[in-house]
Amino acid sequence: MSAVKREKIIKIRVTEDEHQALKQRCPKAQLAEWMREHCLGVETSRSRKPQSYEAVDPALLRQLAGIGNNLNQIARRINRGDWKALDKAAVISVLIQIERELSDVKALYP
Numbered sequence: 001m002s003a004v005k006r007e008k009i010i011k012i013r014v015t016e017d018e019h020q021a022l023k024q025r026c027p028k029a030q031l032a033e034w035m036r037e038h039c040l041g042v043e044t045s046r047s048r049k050p051q052s053y054e055a056v057d058p059a060l061l062r063q064l065a066g067i068g069n070n071l072n073q074i075a076r077r078i079n080r081g082d083w084k085a086l087d088k089a090a091v092i093s094v095l096i097q098i099e100r101e102l103s104d105v106k107a108l109y110p
Contacts, residue, residue, distance in 0.1 A: 015083055067098055 014022065026034040036042045074091055077083065083091070 057109070060105065063101070067101055067105075070094065070098055097101055 010094075022031060074094060078091070095110045
């Protein structure tokens, strides 16, 4: 069975009290899903299962965060456009180093 594609958006304004009342009446996590069932009589079922994530090694997260930080610094400098020829060579060198680090991390965590 194919999923129904919902393209129309309905926006409503409510007071804080009305919002709280809706949330209290809604037994589901998604207010929109509850409103479809309650207002339209449409039985909805979530086709996707909630994603579960495996525990990740904190050391891996620190390594990836450091690599991401390096990439952000490089991107910031590139976007400013303040590079000279020697700087460009240095950037290429750093990017190669980052690629090596990512390969090392990938090898440690298959």
